[in-house]
Amino acid sequence: MNHPSLNPARPHRGVLAGFVAAVSVQALGVPALAVVLMGSSGYDALARSYPGIFTSLLSAILRVVTEGASWLTVGALVCALFLRAVPGQSRRLLDHDFEVRVGRASALVWAGSALLLIPVDAADANGQTIETLLLPGALPYLVQGSYLPGAWIVAFILASASYFLLALGSRWTTLLPALLASMLAVLAPVVVGQVLVGPAHDFGSDAAIIGVPVSAALFGASTVLTLRLCTGRAIRPSTLDRFVRMAWFAWPLVLGSEIVLAAFKLVGPDPWQTATATLILTRLGLLVGLACLFVFTVIGERRGRISRHQLTLLSCVGTTLSLTYLLVGVVMTRIPPPQYFVPTTIAEVFFGFTIDEAPTLSVLATSWRPNILFAVIAVSAVILYLAALKRVRSRGHAWPLGRTVSWVLGWVVVVVATSSGLGKYSGIDFGVHMTVHMALNMLAPLLLVMGGVVTLFLRATTPAGTHGAAGPHEWLAAVLKWRVLRVLYNPLLIFVLFIGSYYGLYFTGLFEETMRFHWGHQAMNLHFLIVGYLYYSLIIGVDRPPRPLPHLGRLGFVLAAMPFHAFFGVILMTSTTLIAEDFYRQVGAPWADLSASQYVGGGVAWAGGELPLLIVIIALGIQWARQDQREAVRKDRHFDSGLDDDFEEYNAMLRRLANRRASADSREDT
CATH class of the missing domain: 1.20.5 (Single alpha-helices involved in coiled-coils or other helix-helix interfaces)
Known part of the structure; x- marks a missing residue:
């Protein structure tokens, strides 16, 4: 790496002024031109009233501001948390960092623009003018008439939380929840947008859930680094190295998600003749162009052929291309895509695919449909684990084979539960759904916690030392010492989450509402997996929890949960009230027997909850005996x-x- 190009320099005022001017014109001009050229065509295609040029234009410009600010916020947080390579004790203090200041400003703009979009998109999505909002009762009525205003409410709350965490926090761990809130805020308007409609929308939603936050992190971080260069600030070689590694990992995910979204949207008669196809090809071309520019810049920098001024110019070009990528995406939200106009069945409306056969054992075993989100998570988790294992063994350290097998089998259970016929039929049959619930909440976490992933990563990573820049080892150690983690591992809280999730989800209207949306179903599955992992890691996990319990306390923890599982299963089996009856009758599966399905689900909940806990009790007894034996041997040896x-x-x-x-x-x- 040629260090002089990364040293502090005088601010490139001309470059900075030109860059800001070009970006401003581009950000305002592109959506304005698109809105003017489209006129009422997008509204007419959906048989919706045209709200007028002012409302349409205001909605598009605010959307650009919101998404641009969200990219900057996420990028600033990623830079502050993972890319900045400040050595020594100052690595833990972040309140005066350039990235944090950028994050504060962009989060404030993000929250403000999201707040404005609540009424503006309420009017725009319902084909009403801004003046209509002044009528008594109009605003709450219009907000309820579309999913998008509700998504902007969520985005406003989460963006505001990110701002306050950035404004009040000064330590590394404080920014972790800010990053999580920002990622969720980025997703809020996406999951209720165009990916919510059409056949195979389960694929489209998963692709967007993966690609949108990853692209925000990648392009947002590159924009923040560009601002550092334009303002004459130094960029440490290790910071650039970390960004390069992140880009190699993130770019394939962004490209893959774009390809899946293209396949999802471009359906029906002559889809390639539509404006959506042109815009998708433009975004794919921009991604390829950004990749070429990135490779050229990295190679030139490593060979010392690029000066600081040239690096700044190339970074500005890359940021301009990434902004164009964002603007094209905003324009796409104004155009109804082809999948909107493809005839769909009721099952496709809710699940994204048709279900023709009854869920027999052979159908459940052979009728697979990939769950992209959980498949990507599982594959990534196994690859990272095996990479850490390889590094540990290269240092001459042993690692039990059983832990590796347990970790891999845990993720195999996740993939089978979500991508086999079990996952496919979990939305339409309550008994199958409860089987998936038990697999994700009871079986998979039981295997995963025996993998000892935290212990493995601590052994695989190298401490940076007092004077070095914080790296993965320090990040993981900081999380383990984090007060929030100690709160999450409070035994009472985990017990309430583990048991209360059953009663709070199924005996309220929450289950029926989440089943109507693919993103809700995915969030529910993720909740099952995380809560199960917390529960079992406290009882039987290899990794030492922040609040370890004695063996007798662990045994009592397990025994206390067993009656609640049994009682829950009995309620389902004996209740005359059907869970989510309206939803299942609306789906209208011809083979459905709702009472029988709920009876099966209750039996699965009873047996599926009791059997793993019995296994845990046996394993706890074995662990207890082995610990006593080791202690006795140690004393005898001494x-x-x-x-x-x-x-x-x-x-x-x-x-x-x-x-x-x-x-x-x-x-x-x-």
């Missing part, structure tokens, strides 16, 4: 080697007591 003098000390104490008693008796005789 005693045989003469290192344990407990018995000698005890005998000496008895002699001293005897001597004191003899002395007292002699004094009484005299």
Whole structure:
């Protein structure tokens, strides 16, 4: 790496001014031109009233501002958390960092523009003018008339939370929840947008859930680094190295998600003749162009052929291309895509695919439909684990084979539960759904916690030392010492989450509402997996939890949960009230027997909850016995080697007591 190009320099005022001007014109001009050229065509295609040029234009421009600010916020947080390579003690303090200041400003803009989009998109999505909002009762009525205003409410709350965390927090761990809130805020308007409609929308939604936050992190971080260059600030070589590694990982995910979204949207008669096809090809071309520019810049920098000024110019070009990618995406939200106009069945409306056969054992075993989100998570988790294992073994350290097998099998269970016929039929049959629930909440976490992933990563990573820049080892150590993690591992909280999730989800209207949306179903599955992991890691996990329990406490923890599982299953089996009856009748599967399905689901919940806990009790007993055996062997070894003098000390104490008693008796005789 050629260091001089990364050293501090005088701000490139001309470059910065030109860059800001070009970006501003581009950000305002492209959506304005698109809105003017399209006119009412997008609204007419959906048989919706045209709200007028002002409302349409205001909605498009605010959407650009919101998405641009969200990219900057996420990018600034990624840079501050993972890319900045500040050595020494100052690596833990972030409040004065350039990235944090950028994040604060962009989060504030993000929250403000999202707040404005609530009424604006309420009017725009319902084909009403801005003036309509002034009528009594119009705003709440229009907000309820579309999913998008509700998504902007969520985005506003989460963006505001990110701003306050950035404004008030000064330590590394404070920014972790800010990044999580920002990622969720980015997704809020996406999951209720165009990916919510059409055949195979389960594929489209998963692709967007993966690609949108990854693209925000990648392009947002590159924009923040560009701002550092334009303002004359230094970029450490290690920071650039980290960004390069992140880009190699993130770019394939972004490209893959775009390809899946293209396949999802471009359906029906002559889809390639539509404006959506042109815009998709433009975005794919921009991704390829950005990749070429990235490779050219990295190679030139490593060979010392690029000066700081040239690096700044190339970074500005890359940021302009990424902004164009964002703007094309905003324009796409104004155009109804081809999949909107493809005839769909009721099952496709809710699930994204048709279901023609009853869920027999052979159908469940052979009728697979990939769950992209969980498949990507599972594959990534296994690859990272095996990479860490390879590094540990290269250092000459042993690692139990059983832990590796347990980790891999845990993710195999996740993939089978979500991508086999079980996952495919989990939305239409309650008994199958409960089987998936038990697999994700009881079986998969039980295997995953036995993998000891935290211990493995701590051994695989190298401490940076007092004067080095924080890396993966320090990040993981900071999370393990984090007060929030100690709160999450409070036994009472975990117990309430583990048991209360059953009653709170199925005995309220929450289950029926989440089943109507693919993103809701995915969030529910993820909740099952995370809560199960927390529960089992506290009881039987290899990794030491922040609040470890003694063996007797673990046993009591398991025994306390068993009656609640049994009671829940019995309620389902004996209840005359059907869970999510309206939803299942609306789906209208011809083979459906709702009462029988709920009875099966109750039996699965009963048996599926009790059997894993019985296995845990047996495993706890074995662990307890082994620990006592190891302790006994250790004491015997110390005693045989003469290192344990407990018995000698005890005998000496008895002699001293005897001597004191003899002395007292002699004094009484005299």
